[in-house]
Amino acid sequence: MIFSIILWASIIWTAPLICYMLVNETKFKKNIVIGVTLPYEAREDEQVQRILERFKKQQISICIILIVIAVPCLFVRGMTVSFTLWCTWVDLLIILPNIPYVLCNRTLKKLKLEKGWKREESKGIWIDTEVIPPNRWLTPWVFLPAVLLCLLPLIWDRSFWPLYVTFAACPALFWLCYRYLYRNKSETVDRNVELSRVLTQVRRYNWGKMWLVCAYSFSALGIGTFFTRNYPVWNIILIISFGFVVSVAAIRIEMNTRKVQERLTAQSGKDWYVDDDDKWIGGIIYYNPNDSRLVINNRIGTNSSINVARTSGKILMGSLILLILAMPFTGVLLGSIGNREIGLELTETYIVSTCGSSEYTVAFEEIEKAELLEKLPDNMIRTYGTGMENLLRGNFSAEGIGEMKVCLDPNHAPFILITTHGNKHYLFGSRDAGLTNQIYDQLELKLDRSK
Amino acid sequence: MIFHFDFNSNIPLYMQLRNQVVIGIAEGKLLPGDRLPTIRALAEESGINMMTVSKAYQLLKQEGYINTDRRSGAVIVSKNKEVSIPRETIEALRLRISELRLAGMSREDVINLCRKLYEEGQL
Numbered sequence: 170m171i172f173s174i175i176l177w178a179s180i181i182w183t184a185p186l187i188c189y190m191l192v193n194e195t196k197f198k199k200n201i202v203i204g205v206t207l208p209y210e211a212r213e214d215e216q217v218q219r220i221l222e223r224f225k226k227q228q229i230s231i232c233i234i235l236i237v238i239a240v241p242c243l244f245v246r247g248m249t250v251s252f253t254l255w256c257t258w259v260d261l262l263i264i265l266p267n268i269p270y271v272l273c274n275r276t277l278k279k280l281k282l283e284k285g286w287k288r289e290e291s292k293g294i295w296i297d298t299e300v301i302p303p304n305r306w307l308t309p310w311v312f313l314p315a316v317l318l319c320l321l322p323l324i325w326d327r328s329f330w331p332l333y334v335t336f337a338a339c340p341a342l343f344w345l346c347y348r349y350l351y352r353n354k355s356e357t358v359d360r361n362v363e364l365s366r367v368l369t370q371v372r373r374y375n376w377g378k379m380w381l382v383c384a385y386s387f388s389a390l391g392i393g394t395f396f397t398r399n400y401p402v403w404n405i406i407l408i409i410s411f412g413f414v415v416s417v418a419a420i421r422i423e424m425n426t427r428k429v430q431e432r433l434t435a436q437s438g439k440d441w442y443v444d445d446d447d448k449w450i451g452g453i454i455y456y457n458p459n460d461s462r463l464v465i466n467n468r469i470g471t472n473s474s475i476n477v478a479r480t481s482g483k484i485l486m487g488s489l490i491l492l493i494l495a496m497p498f499t500g501v502l503l504g505s506i507g508n509r510e511i512g513l514e515l516t517e518t519y520i521v522s523t524c525g526s527s528e529y530t531v532a533f534e535e536i537e538k539a540e541l542l543e544k545l546p547d548n549m550i551r552t553y554g555t556g557m558e559n560l561l562r563g564n565f566s567a568e569g570i571g572e573m574k575v576c577l578d579p580n581h582a583p584f585i586l587i588t589t590h591g592n593k594h595y596l597f598g599s600r601d602a603g604l605t606n607q608i609y610d611q612l613e614l615k616l617d618r619s620k
Numbered sequence: 621m622i623f624h625f626d627f628n629s630n631i632p633l634y635m636q637l638r639n640q641v642v643i644g645i646a647e648g649k650l651l652p653g654d655r656l657p658t659i660r661a662l663a664e665e666s667g668i669n670m671m672t673v674s675k676a677y678q679l680l681k682q683e684g685y686i687n688t689d690r691r692s693g694a695v696i697v698s699k700n701k702e703v704s705i706p707r708e709t710i711e712a713l714r715l716r717i718s719e720l721r722l723a724g725m726s727r728e729d730v731i732n733l734c735r736k737l738y739e740e741g742q743l
Contacts, residue, residue, distance in 0.1 A: 292626045292627075292628060292629075293624055293625045293626035293627050293628070293629075294624070294625050294627075294666060294667070295622055295623070295624050296622065296623040296624075296625070296662070296665055296666050297621075297622050298621045298622070298623065298656070298657050298662075299621075301657045301661050301662065301665045302661070303661070304658065304660055304661055304664075352664055353661065353664045353665075354664055354665050355665060457667070459627040459667060460667035461663070461667055461668060461669040462664070462667050
C-alpha cells in the first residue's frame with residue numbers, strides 16, 4: 170500500500186499540469202493556436218472560439234478521467250502489478266491528451282483553408298541577416314559549482330559514492346543539453362525586426378535559466394540525499410518533493426516564456442507573418458526534409474523537438490514510441506527479475522550465492538564467523554543493487570553491521586550473516602528455509618573443523 | 621540583407637547564396653566592411669548544411685568578394701580592390717546575349733536592357 174502511494178504520488182500531479190499547459194495553447198502566441206498559424210482576424214472568429222472551447226473541455230475531461238483511474242490503483246497490492254498499472258497510466262497520460270490536440274489541429278487547418286486564411290506557399294525560405302542571433306552561450310563554468318556541490322558529500326561519506334557521482338554527472342549532462350538541445354535560430358514572427366530580437370532573447374534567457382535551475386536542484390538533491398541516506402522515508406519524500414519542485418519550476422519558466430510571447434505578439438498577424446504549419450504534422454511532429462538540423466526549437470515556449478525528416482530523427486522518434494509502448498511491460502520484466510532463482514550452495518572451499526548474473530563467493534578460510542538470523546537486520550539501506558519486495562541483491566548497509574553484500578528474498582527467513590577476517594559482511598539466504606538451515610549447519614561444521 | 625533559398629531550384633544552394641551576395645554587393649545592399657553572418661549562424665538560421673554555406677563563402681573569397689578572418693568572420697571587401705571576372709561569367713553572358721538575339725532583340729535593345737539593369741541594379 171505504501172509502495173503504491175509513493176508510486177502514484179510521484180506522478181499523479183502531472184495530469185493537471187499537462188492539462189494546464191495544453192489549455193494554455195488555446196491562447197494566441199506568435200499567431201499560433203493549437204499548432205495552427207492564423208491571421209489576426211481569426212482571434213475573434215466565432216467558429217475558432219467554439220473549436221477552442223471544445224478543446225479545453227476535452228482536456229479537462231481527460232484530466233479528470235486520468236485522476237479517477239488512478240484512485241483505485243492506489244489500493245492494488247503487489248509491486249509488479251502496481252508498477253505495471255503505473256506504467257500503463259503514464260502511457261495514457263502521454264497519449265490521451267494528444268488525441269484531441271491532433272484532432273483540433275486538423276479541424277483548425279481545415280477551417281483555415283475554408284476561410285481563405287492559408288496564404289500561398291512561398292518557395293523556399295527567407296533569411297533576414299538582421300535578426301540572426303549571435304552565437305553566445307553560458308560558459309560551462311556556471312554549471313561547475315553544481316557538479317562540485319553534488320560531490321561534496323563524498324568528503325564525509327564514501328559508501329554511497331555511485332549515487333553522488335551520478336548526481337554530479339547530471340549538472341554536467343544538463344550543460345550539454347543546454348548547449349546542444351537548443352537551436353540558435355531567430356524567433357521571427359513577422360517583419361518586425363525588433364520583435365524578433367526580443368523574442369529570441371527571451372527564449373534564450375529562459376532556456377539557460379531552466380537548465381541552471383535543473384543543475385542546482387540536483388545539487389540540492391545530492392546534499393539532501395546525504396542527510397537523509399539513513400532515513401528511507403525522508404529520502405523518498407525528498408525525491409518526490411524534488412521532482413515536484415523541479416517540474417513546477419520548469420513549467421513556470423515555460424509559462425513565463427509563453428506569456429511574453431503572447432503579450433509581444435498580441436498585435437501581430439495583421440500583415441505578413443511566418444507560417445510554418447506545413448512543416449508540423451498534427452502541430453506536434455516537425456518534418457522538414459530541407460532542414461539539415463536534427464534539433465529544432467518548438468514554435469511556442471522554450472522547448473525543443475526533433476526533425477523526423479532526418480534519419481537520426483526517425484530513429485529517435487521510433488525509439489521513443491517503442492519505449493512508450495514498452496513501458497507497461499517493464500512491470501512484467503521487474504516481476505521476472507524478482508522471481509529469479511536464488512541459489513545458495515557450499516563447495517569444497519567456498520560458500521556461493523547466485524541470482525541471475527550476480528555471484529557472491531566467500532572462501533571458508535576468509536570467514537571469521539557465521540550467524541543464523543531469523544529476521545533481517547534493522548534499518549537495512551540499499552547502496553547499490555536491486556531492492557524489490559521479493560529480492561534484495563547488491564550492496565546494502567545496516568545498523569550495527571555496516572556495509573554488506575546481500576543476496577536473498579526478504580520474505581524467506583532465516584538468513585546467514587557471514588563476517589570475514591577483513592571485517593567484510595555477507596548476508597545470504599535461500600527461498601527454501603530448510604536448505605538455508607542445512608547450509609548453515611554444514612558451514613558451522615566446516616568452520617569448527619578448520620579451527 | 622535578406623537571403624532567399626529555393627530548395628526546388630536547379631541552382632545549387634551554395635551558388636544561390638553566392639549569387640545573392642554578389643547581387644547584394646552590386647546593388648549596394650552590402651557595403652565594403654559589412655560582415656556576413658558566420659557560417660555556423662547562417663547554417664543554424666536557415667537549416668542549410670554548414671558545408672554548403674562554407675562552400676559558398678570559399679567561392680566568394682576565391683572570387684575576391686569577401687575576406688574571411690577567424691576573428692571577424694566574413695567581411696565584404698572594398699570596391700577598389702580588383703575583382704577578377706571569371707571566364708564562366710563571360711561565357712554565361714555570351715550565352716544570354718545569344719538567347720536575346722535569337723529571341724529577336726536588336727543590338728541596341730540588348731544594350732539598352734543591359735544599361736537599364738545595370739543602372740537600376742535589378743537583376
